[in-house]
Amino acid sequence: MKISFFGAAGEVGRSCIMVSTKNTNVLLDSGVKLGQKIEFPKLDDDIVKSLDGIFISHAHIDHNGFLPHLYSSGYKGNFFATKPTIEIGNVMISDYIRISNPVDVTKKGLEEMSKHAKIVEYHKEFRLRDLSIKFIPAGHILGSALIEISDGKNRIAYTGDISLNRTRLLDGADIRSVRADTLITESTYGLKTDVFPNEKHTSQNMLKSIKDTVQIGGKVIVPSFAVGRAQEVLFLLDDYINSGVLPKVPVYVDGMINKVMRIHRHNVIYCRKELQSKILMSDYDPFKSPNFVVVEKKSMRNKIVNDDESSIIVTTSGMLTGGPVMFYMSKLAKSSANKMLLVGYQAVGTLGRMFQDGVRDIFLNGSEMKVEMNVDTFHLSAHADRPQLERLMGSIKGLRNVFIVHGEITKAKDLKEYASKKFEAKVPLIKEEHEI
Ligand SMILES: [Zn+2]
Ligand SMILES: [Zn+2]
The missing domain is CATH 3.40.50.10890 (Rossmann fold)
Incomplete structure (x- = not known):
């Protein structure tokens, strides 16, 4: 399998990662980066044309905000997400469109997006062409998922955004059920000193x-x-x-x-x-x-x-x-x-x-x-802090590769230093491709 990074590489925002086999190309998330100006994933048109499906980890705009752009530019495939992710996603996307009014997003594109939303249940493995996919609760927001993708030989786990702590609202990520040899993890709080108080x-x-x-x-x-x-x-x-x-x-x-x-x-x-x-x-x-x-x-x-x-x-x-x-x-x-x-x-x-x-x-x-x-x-974060990220990596049996994304570069690199002691760890840059 090949993993290509089109966003959230050395940054927080525009999460967009492609997993490819010989026959299939799928995206893990499709977000935008909000700031002084809005930035999109670095996706070329021919890549968009080659896509067979998109899996959305959760309803934050940095993970789903690029969907209306993709459907407006002619993407005809489905996107897969949990029910709350689709419902909250609709609210978040409408708000994003209303505020930023992007010129390339069309009414037709938004309709196509709604038509192609497919609901995924947690823990129920399903197939898309030559891939098996499983969504696991990620503890970050309602409906958030860690996504596993396997081609029968390799198995990738992608955190989206993750939290291991139980809160008033949600249980922590179900990390005991994660099976993978390759982990793509967020690192929002990846610095050694990012330790949340009790x-x-x-x-x-x-x-x-x-x-x-x-x-x-x-x-x-x-x-x-x-x-x-x-x-x-x-x-x-x-x-x-x-x-x-x-x-x-x-x-x-x-x-x-x-x-x-x-x-x-x-x-x-x-x-x-x-x-x-x-x-x-x-x-x-x-x-x-x-x-x-x-x-x-x-x-x-x-x-x-x-x-x-x-x-x-x-x-x-x-x-x-x-x-x-x-x-x-x-x-x-x-x-x-x-x-x-x-x-x-x-x-x-x-x-x-x-x-x-x-x-x-x-x-x-x-x-x-x-x-x-x-x-x-006050830190009431919905993300894992550094000890939780270490716990996540340590809990996955047979883990070999770790790609660190979704973090400011200093944080990602600091987490890489730790991960390198046990795994083949990388902080990929935008447009980098890695064969696993
Ligand atoms: Zn998030
Ligand atoms: Zn995020």
Whole structure:
């Protein structure tokens, strides 16, 4: 088998890897890279024409955002993903198209994309031409999958994005069922020093930080990815308010999070068992908690920022690259009584990363602004940290090759240094091909 890297090589974004046998070409993910400008995988037209199928690991735009482009440029094959990945993917892709309005994406292309979506069940091996494919829960977001591909001789496991930790919402990746001689792994937190603090500890510190602000009447903004982080944060806040450790203040939920929440609710079978039983066995449904106030109209936003009461606002986007969070931030950043909690990955070049790095003088809509509100960072990551990545590699029997992708180059290289001690490890560059 041959593996070709068209994106997420030495970077985070535009995940797109081709696996080829003599007769078959398939893609693992097909994402775009969001930043100052949008970058696409380095795929030539003749490669697109040669594709027999696309497997999507999960519904984040850096893994599925290139699909509408492919279908608009004439790709006629299917793409395969779990049910939540397809449903959440539709929401994420519509949002991406609405915001970036790419000229090469056509209405027809979007229709073709919907027509060619094929649902895959976890753990059920299926065939595409001369390949066997299996999706395994990856613990990253709802419906996320680690994908195994075999031609009968070699077996590749591709992590997509992975997390081994169990959260309020999801079980960790099912790494015990992974069989592979070649691993293509993400390395978002691949650095030796990327060791996440204990989750309980983090939640407790977060609680204290929120309480400090609420007690002085301030407002807390939690910029969050619509999928995964938002639900985790909301469940956490709900627990704290219900148990009385956090004063009862309104928790405003604004933007795409609401739609994604509904998709989670009707795909609850993909959530952690305990959560399913909680909903089944009691009248309490954390997805519809009375503590949450859905921001239904834009006009509500002015009231939220102007009223005197303390509140918590959970909204998109997670890295402050757009979305309702920009409004809340622009109105609330000038007061030191307010606070922003960064709870997810902040990519280089984003406003979120600048805040994280201590930058307080920013340009917003062309004018200079001094940020007085406090900024706190908490690791509630949906990715594996370095110890988890090491555990993943160590758990796969017979593993020989490791390709490290989906990480800033320094992180990928640092993880390679570790992996090289036991495996044939590489950090591939864009357009590199490797025979296994
Ligand atoms: Zn992801
Ligand atoms: Zn990703």
